[in-house]
Every structure is written in C-alpha cells, then in structure tokens.
Amino acid sequence: MKIKTPTRFDWRASFIYWMFALIFLFFAVLLHNDGFLGPNNLLNIFRQTATISVMAVAMTLVIACAEIDLSIGGVAGLSSVVVAITIRDHGAIAGVCAGIGVGLLVGAANGLLVSRIGIPSFLVTLGMQGVAVGTAALITDYAPIPILNDGFNRIFGSGSIGKFPSVIFWSFSAVLIGWVTLTRTTLGRRILATGGNRDAAEFNGIDTKRIKFTVLLISSTVAAIAGMIYAGRLQTGRYEWGTGDELSAIAAVILGGTSLFGGGGTIIGTLFGALLVGLINNGLILAGLPVSEQQIIRGLIIILAVALAKKK
C-alpha cells in the first residue's frame, strides 16, 4: 500500500517565470540602444506597474475564492477623488481615512450582495464599477482635483526612499502581506477551501459566505489604497484613474498561474504577471510603436501566454 506522488516536472507551474525571462531578454536585445536596460527605465517599469500589482494581489485572493471583482478600477478612481477633496478641506489624515472608508463601504456592499443575497460577484461588481465611476465623476463634475499636500504625495507615490520610489514599497508590502495571508493564515486556507470545493468547505465547518464577504471587502479596500497611490503619484484625484485596471489585474493573476476556477493561487506568480504586463507595455512604448499597434500586440501576447500555460 505505497503511493508515490508523481513528481513529474511540470514546466507550466513555473511558466510565468520562463515567459518573463524570455520577454525580458527579447526586449533587452532588441531595445538595448533605446535605454531599456537603464536603471531608470527598469525602475519605471516597477513604478508603472505598482498600482496593478497591488490590486492584482488582492484579486488573487478573490479569484482563489472562485469569485471576481470588476469594480476595483472604479473604486480606485472614486477613492482618488474622495481623498483629494477631503485633503483639500480637512487635511491629509482625514483624506486617507476617507479613502479607506470608500473601499470598506463599496467592499461591504459587494460582499453583502454576493454572500447574503446570492447575486454572482461578476454582476454585482460589474454594476458597482459603474456606480463608483459615476459617483466620482458626479462629485467632481468631471474635473481633476489637485492635491497640494506634499507629505501625502511623497508617501503615496511621488516620493522615494533612498533610490527606490515609494510606490515600490507599496507593491512589495502588498505582495508580502498577500503571500503570508494566502499561504500561512487560516483565512488563506479557508479562501482556498471555499474556492476549491464549497460544499466540502461547508462540511468542514467553514462559513463560506463570510469568506466571500471578506475577500470582496479586502479587494475593494486594497483598490481604494491603489486609488491613493494614483492620487499621490499624479498629485491629483480624478474619476478616470484606474479605468480598466480590473482587466489588467485579472490578466496579471491568470498569467501568474492562478486558475480562474478558484481553489488555487500564487501571489509571487501574480507579481510576475503584473510585471510582465508592465514589461510589455514599456517595451512596446520604447520600440516606438503607435498606441493602436501596442494594443494589438499586448492583447495577442496575453492570449498566447494564457493558451500556452493552459493545462489540457
């Protein structure tokens, strides 16, 4: 009665790292005269992908739970304008609190609608996306709100610590916290159980409704923080910040090797997924391609990557 686990090498498990290395090398050779390898450009890639990485980490938890959150882009935009207005009127600390409040509020609404009323998260968050963006546009009358508080701007994005932009610390903290949560906490284990086999999780005494509520709350709150990073980096709150980020974040998660069907998840993979998206964007810009061609190539690379990584 002996069983040996098949330890066959599965290159798909580490697919994202191969893909990342390959595309990195490709651009390094092709664009070495255009400053691709310069330290500033490499830092730029990190800087540009910071908001996506942060949101993608939370999205990994949501997808591992077999749910989805399409409202994060809208929440980021709404958070950026609420923060900007509150800072203008009441100062930086109140601003940060208001931003977090936006995330908690939207997340709680999403979570309650999904877990208590039983509406699929796809629909709830699709609707909530519109509500969030619309609210942000309404309260600002489509206008950008400048943020003049230097402390806020430095901490959330434009500043740097030593040589590293502070946004990088945000994305690395998100990755670290996300990784510990998913692999080392009971919450993470319960998320995986809920996403992997909900009935079984219930039989094990896991309150799966509560888990769903929790991941949607986390996702929205993290999106609000990402909105503040936008606001700090660009020193403005604007309803458009974050538009379309939900799709980039989902792409990063799936590229990273997390199954869209739930039950599994890899935060480090997600980080590299986000960096890969940023790398591709950066390389295509440096290569001087027009936006239309960038969009086409980016789309094709993502489809190709996911198709190659798909298990038969």
Added chain:
Amino acid sequence: MNTVEMRNINKSFFGTRVLKDVNFSVRPGEVHALAGENGAGKSTLMKILQGVYSMDAGEISVAGAPVQIHSFQDAQRHGIGMVFQEFSLIPELTVAQNIFLNREPKNKAHLIADRDSVSRARDVLKSVGIEIDVNSKVSSLSRAYQQLTEIAKAIAADAKILILDEPTASLAKHEVDALFKVLKQLTASGVSIIYISHRMDEIYQICDRITILRDGSLVATESLANISAQEVIAHITGRKDVEMLSHDGRHIDRASVPTLKVENLSSGHRVKDVSFDLYKGEILGFAGLMGSGRTEILRTIFGLDKKSAGKLFLEGREVSIKNPRDAKNSGLAFIPEDRRRQGLVMEHSISANILAANLEKLSHLSFLNFNKIDQYSATAITDFEIRPPEANRQVKLLSGGNQQKVVIAKWVATNPSIILMDEPTVGVDIGTKVEIMKLVRSLAARGNSIILISSELPELLGVCDRILIIKNGEIRDALERHEIRDEDHLQLMVQGINA
C-alpha cells in the same frame, strides 16, 4: 457499553413514515453492517446520526451518555465521522492540509505551522497503516487514496465511529484489500465502523454483526456468524408487492437479425469482453451491484466512453459509434441515471427540454417551428401522463417521477429503435415506479428494444424478458426470465452465491 446507541428512532417526511421505532447500536471495535434495499431507511438513519436530519422521536447516546446532534459539527464533536461518498476534500490542497482543514496547527505568531501538520499527518497515517505522501495534492490521488485520506482525516479528528457508505463501489480489488486492512487496524484500536453495503461477500469478510432494515422498520440485528447469506437476503427482500412482480411472458422473435449485436466490447477496466444480442421489442435487464460495470457498458455502447475493443452491429450492419451524436443518429437513446445533471435542464420548461433533443425535427432552416413544438409537447404530456400537464412549467417544479417521464418523453420523441435506461426509477415514489415500469413495457410493445439497468430486482423481474448478470465488467450469466425462480434467486446470482 455501546459506542453508539439509537433507540426508538422515528422519522417522517411529508406524512410518510420512513423510520418506525428503529433500534440500532454499535459496540466498540466492531464493524457493523447496515443492510436493506434502497429506500429501506439506511441513509435516513445515518443522516440522523450525522445531524443532517433531525429525528421526530427517539434517543441517541454516545458512550452511554445521551447526546443531542443537530449539525454535522455536533456529530463530529461526539466522535462520529462520516466518510463521504462525494468527498469532503479540497482538491488543490495537500493531504496534510486537508486532514487539518479548518483546525490547522498554528505557531506563536498565529500563522499556520504546515510543518507541524505534515508531521502530525504522517503520524496519523502511520497509526492506521496508510502510506500516502502527505505532501501530495489530493487532486493527484486516485479515488481509493482520496477515500483513505478521508478516513485519516476523520481519525485525526478523533472519530470513534466511522460511517462508510458503499466504500468499495469505485475501488479495484487490490484497493479493497488495502481498505480492509486499514479497517482492521482501526477496529483493533477501538474505533467502531458502520458499514453500509449491498455486497454480501464483503459484509461476510469484514463485518461482525449486521442490522437489516426493511420499509423503515428494523427486521433483524444478528451476529454474522449466526446467519447465512440466504437468510440475510430473505430478510432484506421480504415479501414484495405482487402487482409489480407479475410478469407476463412475452414472445420475442430471436430467429430474426438482432436489433443490436455487441461483440467483444471492452473499455477501461470496467467493461471486459462483453458480447450479447438484443432483439426487436425485447427488454433486456442488466443486474449487478453498484460499480459492477453495468453503467459503463451502456456508456461505451452510446459513445460516452471510448471503447478499446469490440464491434457493434445494428440490424446486422456494423456501425461505428464514436460519440453520443453518432449514437443518436443510429437510433439509440440513453436515459442516464442522474437525471438532474445529465438528463434535463432543470430551469427550462417541459417543452424546452423535449425540444433540446429534437431540434432538427422541430425547426425549419434553423428557425424554430413553435406550432410543431407545442404539438410535440402536448402529445408527450398526454402519452406519458406528465403531471401537471403544463408544457411551460419548469421541470425543477415537477416531482422526481414526472421529471423522469420528461426525460423518457424527450428521447422517445427522437424515435429511437433502442433505448438504454440506467436506473430510471431512482428517487421516485412507489406509485410512479409502477407507472414507469408500465411505460417501459408499452415502449417494448411498440417495437422498441430496451436495455434496463436497475438495482431494484423486482423491477427487472417484472418487465425483463432476459437478464444478464454483470460482475467486474463481465457478463457472468445470461438468464431467460422463466429460468429465475424469484427475487432471492436473482439476488444470490447477483452476489455470486450458488443457489
């Protein structure tokens, strides 16, 4: 003192008494078989013990102390562990992670100490003699090892009573041996096991005592040393509803070319070298235990499972059936066992379900012909006496029996010459069972050839012209209906006991 004792348990569903003053007790370290036909009350009794159902009256005590069990968690707290048929494991987590799911050992920082659970899981597995790598993902294990992981999980949660429901149904022979070795080791350490099974040979091999239920009542509790398999079977079957049993001998013309000829059909390890003929208007029964390969033979004929060898002939002409589409085009229909998942779209109406299998017939140039659809649905509802007779009613609102009639109506509308039926009466009430059996007869009278799988032997005896005995994927015997004396005789054949 008994490990568990259930006294005077009563339970009714919608006014029907399904358990009548049942007494059931399990001693420490014994394997106690729980036997009875489908619907005898076995699973209701066990669900009460697990806290899934609440009893109407009665008492339960564990180790002498009266207990209240209202939920699965209550049962677990009292040491009652269930090894689920549909497993309670999370596929993407490892064996160790599953064993300690939702009660993970933690370190000082309140983070999960996976290394701890790995070594503790190893100890548990070792103590019950199971050798599995605790770091393998559950999804990479075979069903047998998943089941052993379930057992280990229950033991790690300090279960004193394990409930195993048909644990060997999907296991190969050597896996059954391994399972029994583990069970022996468990009972030696004082764990009690409730073993639900239809297999007499296994019951005699592993169990100490047996409790037999029939129609919700306790028939006997006996030490297996004092009761013969024949007596057990007689207790299980009892006296039967005569109306269902009455078989009118029919004449089947076996001189003509068979409608379906199956030659040396094999697929996987569940269908081995199966050959038989089916004639026009004949009802051929497949009798065998769950997991005997009955279903797989039909699945292979219908193109759902890939055949590894063998030939199929329809009306004497060889046909190649590679998928269900080919089968349907060749005039076959398959009425699957799990109608909710495989037979019907539950959210759709009766007429939409009938339409789904007959799209070509009920449309013209891809446009649906609603007049024809209405006409077909109306005919089906009258012919099959579907209640309530409303074509636009969602099938999920129908009773189990009427749902089954919709499945049958849908396939009969395709005008098949051969109808394969897998347990068509599962989960329907007695009255509807009789109706469905009459329906089977009338289909055969219209010239359809039918293969019928049923675990309810009286049904087979009531309608079949011929019965094949299936065991381990092979045809062990082929009997004309008049060669079979009664249900006990057939049951002994199915169990492989010489009568």
